[in-house]
Each structure stands twice: as C-alpha cells, then as structure tokens.
Amino acid sequence: MIQVKVIDREDKEHILDAPTDMNLNLMDLCKAGELPVEGTCGGMALCSTCHVYVNSKHNLQPATEAEEDMMDQAFFVEENSRLGCQIKLSIDLDGLEVKLAPQAD
Helix, strand or coil, X not given: CEEEEEXXXXXXXXXXXXXXXXXXEHHHHHHHCCCCCCCCCCCXXXXXXXXXXXXXXXXXXXXXXXXXXXXXXXXXXXXXXXXXXXXXXXXXXXXXXXXXXXXXX
C-alpha cells in the first residue's frame, strides 16, 4: 500500500491509501475516494476530466503521445499537468501529491 495526497478544487487535502498490486491508476483511486473526477473516457486518454497538477517531485513515466495530444486540447494546462488515468500507481509513487485541475465551464 502507498499513500497519495489529493488536494481537491476547494483546497481540501485527502490522504488516500492505494494498493499497488491491482493495476490502478490515479483516476481510479480518486473515483474510489469519491473525489470529483469524472474519467469520462474510462481511462483511455481521450478526455481531460481527470486532469491533475503533480505537486511532488516523483519520477513519473513520461507522457505518451496520446496524453500529450489530449493535454494540447485541455483547459488550464500547466507544466506539471498530467492525466490521472495515465499515472499508474506503484510503490515508487508513495507520497505522491496532486491537485485536481479546475473544471472548464
């Protein structure tokens, strides 16, 4: 198990326990924690409803071309923007801290 800190859109911190043996991604974890992450495309990097800002210095896998293409179309993109569905939870991500990106109106 690892712990992930998720800061919601109202700046409230949530510490979520995550198993690393179930092939979950950050979007799955946020949805299981009942945080407001839609994941409309089901984790296929075809939407940006799981857009997060990575605040910690963890060494994440590089963004795929599909993720980069989707981020080119997303709103409120920053240098630390990633799609939660593309962040696979592993032991190396213990202590990961992310903030949910604002939703486009």
